[in-house]
Amino acid sequence: MIESHLSLLIVVLPLLTAPIVAILPNGRAPWLISTLVSWSVFTLACMQLANVSTGNIISYELGGWAPPWGIEYRIDAANALVALIVSGIAAVIFPYALKSVEKEIPEQQHSLFYAAFMLCLTGLLGITQTGDIFNLFVFLEISSLSSYALISLGQQRQALTASYQYLIMGSIGATFFLIGVGLLYAMTGTLNMMDLAQRLPELYEHRTIHTAFAFIMVGFALKLALFPLHLWLPNAYTYAPSVVTAFLSATATKVAVYVMLRVIFSVFGFSFIENTPTDELFLILCVVGILMMSFYAVYQQDSKRLLSYSSVAQVGYMMLGIGFGSVLGLTATLVHLFNHALMKGALFMAIGALVYRVGSSRLEHLSGLGKHMPWTFAAIVIGGLSLIGVPGTAGFISKWYLVLAAIEKQYWLIVVVILLGSLLAVIYVWKLIETLYFKSENDSIQPETIKEAPLMLLIPTWVLVFANVYFGFNTELTVGTAEQAIKLLLPGVN
């Protein structure tokens, strides 16, 4: 029973939980139910990945309507991996949320907060599961609308403005995507991705198809915060509640990168892309983005904003792999998708623990706290090493494949850019460490009252920190699944 409806349950379970949580009284019940649901979804996602990691494909017909008329959920190794990331991060973050949310969000909004969080999870998982491009848009809107609500709950007043601006920009992106889908539908008469993939090749020369692709690509470039369409991201991540920042930074942009991957390689096919300026555009934007955003990160005065700019730079690494369009490049993209979720999740959660004790994420308020909160500090150090790409951490594996891919293509300039980016990462991570450990304490926060963060925050953070180290040595899950996924994304290469 569960086996056959696995793919549907992953989406429906959080969807049904959301209204239940919303009507529960404020207290710990909403948190408890959400946590349990997130864990069961994670279990289901693990089972799903085990099913498809051998190379077979799950095709689930929603309501028994056969595709291309009905909605199809189509799972291969690529979706299963992304669904695993999203549900895995959720499963780690929900336990963490209890304390952090109690501190940062007024009591009367708790049940609504968890309901919105569940909806956001539904939307992100739905995007990964579905094989229908309009259905994807629907889930995109579910996740976006709920995340606007989540971001607006931040403590500072700027949170509302940040959320509002993200709403406007995000809606522009979603509309662009919808325009693209509409054009595709007008030309082919279908919304099923596999069906589209079959009908598109004969229309490759058609300008409408090119325009449709341009709209979809720009729309999602905005959602995944590709430089220079990243302007919504730093404000949104800085002012959102710590839990929301940790969750969105580890999942939202990753899911958008996945959609880009799916649209480019499964729906349109790389042979279409090669005859358009897309790959060149990606490479140029990524190179400029990596350098400029890393550089911006160095000059930030707020730890969350610093990491946000670093996120935009890291998105550049993921999109580089797509721009290469080679097996190694896509491996790097998928592996970095996974690893970046681990490192940014760990780092933002550790910053959240600092915010829990200090009430601010600005660097001047954090100076010298590393000595009072050694475990949180150690988590930031290890997460930071992974972000730099030091051997023995997950970050090294991603950089390694990316550099190999660039060398294979003989793009020497990009090799230099990747290494320069790592050097800049050393500087901004060092800035965090220097502030936390080597600067003297700021007296205005009464440092002697600061204690180590509670275990409820530390344990989930350290789970991700260990994952960073574990996946730095064992690459069977990440690289293995990525290779399996690429066999389907790039048929004919293998």
Place this chain on the structure above:
Amino acid sequence: MIWMSELPPYIPFFLAALLVLVTHGNVRNIILLATPVLGGLHLWLDVQPFVPMVATDVLVTAKELSYQVTVFSYQLEFMRVDKLSLLFGYLFHIASFIAIVYALHVRDTIQQVAGLLYAGSALGAVFAGDLITLFIFWEGLALSSVFLIWARRSERSINTGIRYLIFQVMSGVLLLAGALTYYHQTGSTEFNYIGIESTAGWLILLAFGIKSAFPFLHNWLTDAYPESTPTGTVFLSAFTTKVAVYALARGFPGTDLLVYIGAAMTCFPIFYAVIENDLRRVLAYSMINQVGFMVCGIGIGTALALNGAVAHAFNDVIFKGLLFMTMGAVLYRVGNINGSDLGGLYKSMPKTALLCIVGASSISAFPLFSGFVSKSMVMTAMLQEGHNYLWLMLLFASAGVFHHAGIKIPYFAFFHHDSGIRVKEAPNNMLIAMMIAAVLCIFIGTQPQYLYALLPWKVDYWPYDMTHVLAQLQILFFSALAFVWLNKQGLYPPELRSVNIDFEWSYRKLLPAIARVSYNLLHAVNNGATRVVQQSWQGFQLIFQASRLSKYHLASSWPTGSMVLWIGLILGGYLIVDVYFLYIDDH
């Protein structure tokens, strides 16, 4: 049998570093002392029996001892033993033992842990069988050693440490880039002869060059080593440059370019060393000079020259360590190491003074001291290969060494005019460490056959013949004469508290100055442009607000407006280029 033979030698050091973290007092001291002793015995009893000790023309790897780990489909070889790595393995164990004894009085966890990790990384690097493993320990050397510089805990040492780290990390990044390129070109990451025929070779050579202080890449050394603690510098002087010499000897033997680089390295530091006031910085310059001899030997590439290079590395660690130790003892007792402020210390520190003279004789290559038996090998090889002019340069450098290291160091610290400073003799543990080093200097100098037996390549050589001894003594005496005469005439550069400008001036002063000037210029241009634009924009706004259009003015908030502009630009630009692409396809 101490441990199993395949155990890579860095592991005991890393474990000991962990143990040192959780222990203190005597237990910690015992762990510190036992690590290099047990590690050395491990090499001697467990590892050496598997290595063919007969010298041959090519290096023979002990196949039984290979220790490999597969990490994401790459073979990392943590243990690869032949006579070359074994020699450096012994050397690093001896050096770390001496340095640990010397630092035994220190109560500073950071320094002790960093010291062990640093020595362990050096061992890891010389036993690494592939470039990726080498890279891992290469970075390990950089990250652990920088704490020895920061351990001085002064503003100056923190800044110096960061500059040092930037150089070292740059070397690591180059090595990684080189390794990846090498893998791409050859399909293997094995670390054997590399050569400079390919891009990969150049990248790797540059990485090695930074660590072995090639000219213009050397400033991290003279910048950082004198800023460390008295004990930290002893560690620093032993490992980083010698690992680089090892790596050069394995990757680039017989590369002609290295002969010229090496010759330059022997000569240019002499001028700086003579005018430098900080006596530990004098030693740092003289270190570059000694590494120059080794690089020359590697560049020549004959069996005699290579043997000379590694033997000189072996001796240099010990006598340079001895000199750094004596200067460290002075710094520890007096709190100051400027030549201009010292003098007459032989009255209060007679033992240290005597040990310093032993070190000075060794570095000046007096017959019967260790420097003589190895330096003469490189010089002889130089002549055999017909590099007559370069040989003269090395001769000049040898005389220069005697000047700045052999005479200047002991003379200004312990003799010269009496500065009136009265202190206690160096602590016992320091004296013991210096004594061990001094005994080794004399032992190797008089009984070189034991060192020669360890040398990797097959060659028959004996340093004590008439020509060598006489030639060397002549150089030394004329050099001493020059020193005395210059001093008498008042021509010798006096010890002054001054700043000597080296190449680092170009990036510490010149570059920032250029950057400042161009920044100001840009700023002025920018200001002017902004003013013009602002004024015309304000004019436009006034007109706009007066007109009816202003009612339709959408409240602009910075990111959204700018973002929409970018969306428009990208979409529009993309579509135009796309049409152009389609057009090309059609034609």
